[in-house]
Amino acid sequence: MLTDITIGQYFPGDSVLHRMDPRVKIVLLFFFIVGIFIFDTRGAYAVMSVFTLLLMLLSHVPLRMMARSVKPLWWILAFTFLVHLCSTPGEIFARVWIFDFTYTGFWQGFFVCLRLVLLILLSSLLTFTTSPLALTDALESLLRPLKRFGVPAHELAMMMTIALRFVPTLIEETDKIIKAQQSRGSDFSSGNLMKRVKSLIPILVPLFISAFRRADELAMAMEARCYRGGVGRTQMKALQIGGVDYLALAVTLVFAAVLGALKVVGV
Amino acid sequence: MPIELKHVTYTYMPQTPFERVALQDVSLTIEEGSFTAIAGHTGSGKSTLVQHLNGILQPTSGQVLVDGTDLAARGKAALAARRKVGMVFQYPEHQLFEETVALDIAFGPKNLELPEAEIEQRVRQAMEFVHLDYETYKDRSPFQLSGGQMRRAAIAGVIALQPKYLVLDEPTAGLDPRGREDLLQRIVQLHKKEKITIVFVSHNMDDIARTADRVVFMDQGKVLLDEAPAKAFFAEKEIAQAGLAAPQMVTLLTKLREKGLAVDPAAFTMEDGVAHIMKALREAKSC
Ligand SMILES: Nc1ncnc2c1ncn2[C@@H]1O[C@H](COP(=O)(O)OP(=O)(O)OP(=O)(O)O)[C@@H](O)[C@H]1O
Numbered sequence A: 001m002l003t004d005i006t007i008g009q010y011f012p013g014d015s016v017l018h019r020m021d022p023r024v025k026i027v028l029l030f031f032f033i034v035g036i037f038i039f040d041t042r043g044a045y046a047v048m049s050v051f052t053l054l055l056m057l058l059s060h061v062p063l064r065m066m067a068r069s070v071k072p073l074w075w076i077l078a079f080t081f082l083v084h085l086c087s088t089p090g091e092i093f094a095r096v097w098i099f100d101f102t103y104t105g106f107w108q109g110f111f112v113c114l115r116l117v118l119l120i121l122l123s124s125l126l127t128f129t130t131s132p133l134a135l136t137d138a139l140e141s142l143l144r145p146l147k148r149f150g151v152p153a154h155e156l157a158m159m160m161t162i163a164l165r166f167v168p169t170l171i172e173e174t175d176k177i178i179k180a181q182q183s184r185g186s187d188f189s190s191g192n193l194m195k196r197v198k199s200l201i202p203i204l205v206p207l208f209i210s211a212f213r214r215a216d217e218l219a220m221a222m223e224a225r226c227y228r229g230g231v232g233r234t235q236m237k238a239l240q241i242g243g244v245d246y247l248a249l250a251v252t253l254v255f256a257a258v259l260g261a262l263k264v265v266g267v
Numbered sequence B: 001m002p003i004e005l006k007h008v009t010y011t012y013m014p015q016t017p018f019e020r021v022a023l024q025d026v027s028l029t030i031e032e033g034s035f036t037a038i039a040g041h042t043g044s045g046k047s048t049l050v051q052h053l054n055g056i057l058q059p060t061s062g063q064v065l066v067d068g069t070d071l072a073a074r075g076k077a078a079l080a081a082r083r084k085v086g087m088v089f090q091y092p093e094h095q096l097f098e099e100t101v102a103l104d105i106a107f108g109p110k111n112l113e114l115p116e117a118e119i120e121q122r123v124r125q126a127m128e129f130v131h132l133d134y135e136t137y138k139d140r141s142p143f144q145l146s147g148g149q150m151r152r153a154a155i156a157g158v159i160a161l162q163p164k165y166l167v168l169d170e171p172t173a174g175l176d177p178r179g180r181e182d183l184l185q186r187i188v189q190l191h192k193k194e195k196i197t198i199v200f201v202s203h204n205m206d207d208i209a210r211t212a213d214r215v216v217f218m219d220q221g222k223v224l225l226d227e228a229p230a231k232a233f234f235a236e237k238e239i240a241q242a243g244l245a246a247p248q249m250v251t252l253l254t255k256l257r258e259k260g261l262a263v264d265p266a267a268f269t270m271e272d273g274v275a276h277i278m279k280a281l282r283e284a285k286s287c
């Protein structure tokens, strides 16, 4: 069923990662991603993999759910690996048709894929442990310095909040409309392409109408409560950097030092 | 032959932190020709329950049989069984999509691949049935109708399928008193004249008192009570547990009796109740 999709992927909980300030999480994630690309020795990869694994365990998000976030990229990973495997010159260990498989290719493919997987896992750790609302709050706060250059930080964040807020609602709505049209005998899963596309009309038209109606109602409701943009607006739950965040910062610094040392030594 | 639910359990979003058991071991038989009302608090599982009746939701465990055919089965027999059950969802006007009212109502019959002439015939009948004048409204856009008219057009879209069983999920929600009254009359007529079996979901016990010949109370995904109205309306404990209120007429008659007027609280429909009170008053005066 459509409503079984968990969008935004937030996994409610109370782990250390959940309690961190979202801004700190975003900034640290940024550094990790840069790190993944700078430190490319085998030793560094090992350290980073172990670290990611530790973070995953620390988050209390079931590994099954984490694995699910990698699943959609399975094909890209397989393809990347294969391309590296058979297009890198080096010592050949197998040959299929016109393709030469090399050891260098194997390792190169493996590390590129590992990099991608680490990237996905780390970023989904952010979305798993941070509620969409906290995420947009953090973005607004991080973008605020750019306001001077005309970046509408508050408006962007508000737009994102609203969009995220309405994703589940629209999914629910779609689900309801599909059910209703199915009860009237429409069939979405058979017939040729033309017929299938046509069978979407009875879903899309009511969906758009309801989306517009909701947008209209929301605008009205916001205006009725005197919303007029971000000027002078304060927050009930202001973001605050606390002990956990300093700890995370310290851990990251140590981590960076280790990786730097490994790079210098060349392992 | 009836619709039978056997030990139906349904879980939304299983194996996620949002998991929610909406139905728990529900067994229920809806007899052919009956008018069953399903009442219960918000979130008690009424909508989830009725969506099982035409196979839109498949039970997580348990079975739903329509005229003896299991809806979970694949193949023609199960499809035919599902089509016997028409379903009017909560706020059905949100599913309108065609350019004209007539085309929208014809959507269902077209999916059944009926001949053109028959489709037109059915659309005409269905529209007349819900009191939308065919000539006046057939070429109007459904989005230019009033809320109540939209609701009626949407219901006509289901009636045009000519189902043997008709399920209505809170069909009167959000209508004005006149529209509500009118719609209820239409539904009662469908039941009486066309001999369609009706399953009617409602919060409103007064509506139920006037229409149903059987009442099911739901509470937290379970069937709390399944009785004839004459018994159901006096099960004070269950009514309170389900978060409902007894029909106004029952409350009124009970109170009058406490005050010493000789009325029978079992006269819970508006007409019966009024007649009873009049009679009791007249008798009280004459002596
Ligand atoms: N699509 C869904 N996904 C997850 N949970 C759901 C979904 N639909 C309903 N539920 C949950 O299942 C329970 C039963 O819901 P249901 O819609 O059947 O209640 P209802 O009795 O029809 O309520 P109402 O009177 O408000 O229409 C509720 O607690 C609801 O939160």
Ligand SMILES: [Mg+2]
Pocket: B046, B047, B048, B090, B169
């Ligand atoms: Mg409901």
